[in-house]
Every structure is written in structure tokens, then in C-alpha cells.
Amino acid sequence: MKKQIAVLLGLALSAASLAYANTSLTVYTALEADQVDAYKAAFQKLNPDIDIRFVRDSTGVITAKLLSEKDHPQADAVWGLAATSLMILKQQGMLQGYTPKGADKLSRPFVDSSKPAQWTGMDVWAATICFNTVEAAKKHLPVPQTWADLTQPVYKGQIVMPHPASSGTGYLDVSAWLQLMGQKQGWAYMDKLHNNIAQYVHSGSKPCSMAASGEYPIGISFEYRGAELKSQGAPIALIFPKEGLGWDLEATAIVKGTKNLAAAQKLADFSASLPAMQLYQKSYAVLAMPGVAQPNPNLPRDYAKRLIKNDFGWAAQNRDAILQEWSRRYESKAAPKS
Template sequence: MKNRFVKSSLAALVAMMATNAFAATEVTVYTAFEADILAKYKNAFEKANPDVAINWVRDSTGIMTAKLLAEKNNPQAEVVWGLAGSSMALLKEEGILKPYTPKGLENLHAELNDPQSTQAWYGNDAFFNAVCFNEVVAKQLDLPKPTSWEDLAKPVYQGHIAMPNPASSGTGYMQVSAWLQNMGEDKGWDYMAQLHQNIAHYTHSGSKPCVQAGMGEVAIGISMASRGAKLKTQGAPLDVITPAGIGWESEAVGLVKASDAAQRVVDWSISKEANELYVEMYPVVGHKDVEAVVSNFPNVQQNMANMDFARMGNERADVLKTWSDKFDGKSEAK
């Protein structure tokens, strides 16, 4: 009996020591990825890297960018993964992102990456805006189908449109930037003032306006093309429309604190395996060997706005202040 007790105690001690020896190193990763895909990315990474665990900290693009800037002198994140390229450019300029060359960089589409010679961020995917138009609600309200941005400023749509607040949503900010860059400053602000008359509310999530349109809470949501395609595939009565000058941007990864575990997160995030997950939702991804057709995804390429991402990053604070001063009164409560 005594020998059995000793053997049992030793076995428990060995098991405990083994558990401690192989406890996963936790990496804090800041992200603006949609919440419903985080578990999938975490599980796939940890399956490939069982000795590293991801601790997600998630919020919308604007809030996450502000958080990273506020923590500049005492960074809490180790990796930023799934944040807009314009935000990444700003974080690099502020010294928050560190130059790093991940393994497998040669397999990526260069146009989605940091364009500077000392690179610090790399595109995972490209995401696009769209207009989610509820055909059932529109028929009930006798609303015509819009085909251009100018259409959405017509009085017939008053109170029937939702769009993301650009100060808290990257989806919103990239469309505001697209209007300003492609219409010109004066015409862009004039257009947004006209559109504002038709806005029911501004949301703090990029996907929410499309979700609301899909549920019939509004007739029209200026939102994410990928969310519109997904909802339409699930049966929502949506037409996913891409007016000429649709906003788009890359979603990217970058290193904040250098460590073996953090670098492995960055390396894996640009891998073919990771890109095969991105392409389930985004038809344009960073890896050259990964492509797919997403059901009901609109033909965005013919209507893409010309986007200067460095300008988006540099002008962000001024544009958001002006926008908030003019239009924030219709934003949903946070």
C-alpha cells in the first residue's frame, strides 16, 4: 500500500512538472477582426503552435487604434493582427510597430503590404464596402434601388440609411476617405452633409449597418461587402450594391514587442494555412497561392476607389474631428 501511494504521488508530481514545463506562452494580440471569427483563427494557430496561446483583445478599428496610441509609452499588445492598413501606417509612424520581416514574405501580394522599404506591416486580406439594400423593406416603403452615391443623398431615403461612425469603425473611415479622396475635399464634405439628412443613425461597428438592413431595421446599410454577401447567402433579402468609388483597405498584421512567440504569431498570420481561413470571408487575400469565389460577393474591382493609405493615416485625426463636429449627433450610444 505504501509503495503504491509513493508511486502515485511521484506520478502526480511528474505530471505537474510536465504541465508547468510545457505551459503555453501567452501572446497578447490586439485586433479589429470581426468577433465571430476570432475563435477559428486562435484554434488554428494554437493547433500549429501548441506551446503558444493567443490572448485576443478586440474592438473596432477606431477604438483599437486609439488604444494603441494611448499605450504608446507602455505598450500592452505584443502583436496587432487584423487592423486596417491606414491605422498600421500611423502606428508605424508613431514607433509602435517594429520593423520585422516574417517568414514567407515572398509569397505575399506586395500591394497589400507596407510600401516603405523598412517594412513593419503585412496585408492579410483586402476588405471592401458595399451598400446593403433590403429589397423587401424597399418594396414596402416604395424606395427605388440606388445605383450611385448621389442617389443615396436624395430625399426619398430620409431616415432609411445606417452607416458606421468613422471615428470608431475602420469600415466607416475608409468610405469617408474614399469620398474625400475621389470627390475632392469640398465636394466630399458637401456630399456627406447631404447624406447626413438621410441617416437614421451611425453605428460603432462596420458590419452592423448591413446586419440591420438584413433584419429590416433600416432599408439601407453602408457596410462591409463580405458581411452583405454572407447575410445574402444565409437568406437575407439583400441586394449588395457597389457604387463607383467604393472604399476599400487591407487588413494587416504587425509586431509591437519582439519575442519568439510574438514573431511566430506574425509568421503564421501570413502563412498559406492562415490565408485559407481569410479567404472563407474575403475573396482577396495576401497569399499569392490562395484564392476562392465567395458566394454573392459583388464585383468590387470595377468600382474600387483610388485609395492613398498613407494619406488616410496622416489625415485621420483631422478628418475624424471634422466629421465628429459635423455629424456625431446621430451616432448610437456606445
């Protein structure tokens, strides 16, 4: 009898182990496409019993998808989405509180203030102008030094930027301009800039890629894509406007109601760990964990000091109203959605 019980117990434990070994974690992300595989491999090397199934798109698309699934969530976790988007999900009661192991080693502004935390920051991405020096020379375009410079008539039809409803980069631009200039002057600035915009595209990195290929001489984008393309030999200069740079945090969170909570917590733990930060530093110059980031030869050494004083709470709370007003004014130049 004891032998039979032992056999049955062994079978039960084996079945439980097999079930956990086959845990599939659905993770929504706005990470760049060329980052996803490396991030997945690094996590699964330490957690071979958990398989990540990424659902990837631009920030605005992923945010809208999560909100549309509020009553029937499909994601277990979010890894690499704007903190301003996660703040909206937090307001909607959609996130599972969990403070990752090692979160005390992260800079305080990178961790949600709730206890337990509902999201945990990873890294900073910020606005950058990608300027094709070859194409600009052909068209006799001066090098812009400020955001204000981009409204000069000489740049008419020469600029592409991300659509803020689709792209987190686009939204951090619009939010930053409104914070830097105030509501009245911010919208007046964007009215003038709109005159020079050729197209609003549905990706934060695409404007820089378009500038690098010469499709347009100027792309408002973000520093990771610009630095990467420049290091690959693209004829672009990276310009960091003197007024200051809009920025946001990439962050991780667990979706409330997940049936794979233990696995999602392991993902959150990894995202806040040193191995993950060492992975992030390959792309970003400002990280949640101090002392890990390395200088990037394509970025200024005082890069972190150029970031504006960003009110994330305001940006999250006013996102819908800002996007509605932006669309009313500028949607006519939006690129078709593929």
C-alpha cells in the same frame, strides 16, 4: 558529479520548455467576432505552445487603445487591424520591424515597404450597401446604384452607416468619398447624405445586420458581412456603387517592446502563410497572397476592379483632421456607445 550536473541541466531545460509552453500572447484585433475563434484555433493547432489572448473591438477603438498605451504597451501583437491604423502606429515608432517568413509570396502593396517590414497585409475589405428588398418595397424605395443616389430625399431617415471614429469601415467610406470627389465636393456630399442618415453606429458590420433584420432598409457596411447574411437567407441585395468602393487592408504587426518577441514572430509568420490565407479566403475575395481567393457567388467577378485607387498614406496622415471635421458636422446622429 557529472550525474548531478546532468540532472540540473535537465531540470533547467524542462523549466525553460515549460515556460515557453505557457507563453501567453496578448493580441489586439478588430477581426469580426465570429472570426476570432477560428483564427485562434488555426494558429494554436500549429503552435500549441502559445496561447493567444485576444482583446477585440472596432478598428477605431483598438487604434485609440494602442495609441493611449504608447508609453506602456499592453499588446504583444496586432492581428487584423486596418493598415491605415498601423501606419499611424508606425509613424509613432510603436511597431517592431519584422518581415515574416514567406512574405515574398505576397503582393507587394500588401507588405510595408520598410526593411524589415513593420506590418504585413492579410486581406481587403471594402464598402458595400446592404439593401433590404422587402422593407424597401413596403416603403416604395428605389434601388440605389451610386453613392450619389443615397442623397435623394426619398431615403430620408432610411440609412444607417458606421461611425468613422469607431469603425474602420466608416473611415474607409469617408476617406474614399474625399479622395473620389475632392475635399470641397466630398464634404458637400456628406452634408447631403447626413440629411438621410438615421444613425451612425459604432460597428462596421452592424448597419448590414440592421438592414438584414429590417430595422432600417439601407445599411452602408462591407462585403463580408453582407455576403454572409445574404447566404444565410436575409432578404438583402448587395450594391456596389458605380463610382467605386472605398477599402482598406487588414494587417498584422508586432508591438515594439513585447517581451514575447519569438512568439509574436511566429504569429506574424502564420498570418502571412498559405494556411492563414486559406482561412481568410472564407471571408474575403481579395487576399495578400495571389491565387488563393475563390469566387464568392454574392460578389461580382470583377470585384477587385471596383476598388478605388486608394492613397493609404494620405488616409493615415489626415485621419485625425478628417475625424475632427466629421465629428463637428455629424456627431449629432451618433448612436450611444454601449
